[in-house]
Amino acid sequence: EDQVTQSPEALRLQEGESSSLNCSYTVSGLRGLFWYRQDPGKGPEFLFTLYSAGEEKEKERLKATLTKKESFLHITAPKPEDSATYLCAVQATTGGSYIPTFGRGTSLIVHP
């Protein structure tokens, strides 16, 4: 069974204090790993897709990296507007329906 564990559950940072969110996964074969951002009362917003170990992607203050066991979402010099819940999901190569498995998310609060 595919499993996704995100840590920490909650993270409080001061504005400008860089940190990383972790997404550990167990799948029979990775087809893709996805990062989303979700604001309260809204649907998740797509951030990144990573397909293979060693891959990295960046967008503004966010950088996602991938290894064979985990992914990190690095946040550099965060701002209060980066406050949100960050969700990680993995999609396995097996299973005909290709349904992504989501983690429970990391709730990030950035204080000014």
Added chain:
Amino acid sequence: GAVVSQHPSWVICKSGTSVKIECRSLDFQATTMFWYRQFPKQSLMLMATSNEGSKATYEQGVEKDKFLINHASLTLSTLTVTSAHPEDSSFYICSARGGGPSDTQYFGPGTRLTVL
């Protein structure tokens, strides 16, 4: 980027009535659509997966006669909550995925359902 819309964004209804929620992929063809339910401060709970032109596949514990899903075209899926009761009150979110299983899943903005 890929855009998914949902309508309505919020709805209030009386117990016993049915409510239909629409999910549309605006700039791509969605071969697969997903419906999720989310309770406050909890993660996404997958309700069902639907492929265009096929019957939806429901997750264990989700009543298919209560939550009717229709994926009639490559850009439209609907979720109908039949005979709604207060316990059906929740945040419902749809998502859509394009041609391949590796394709990214894009989410709609969600629909807040309140059943009185």
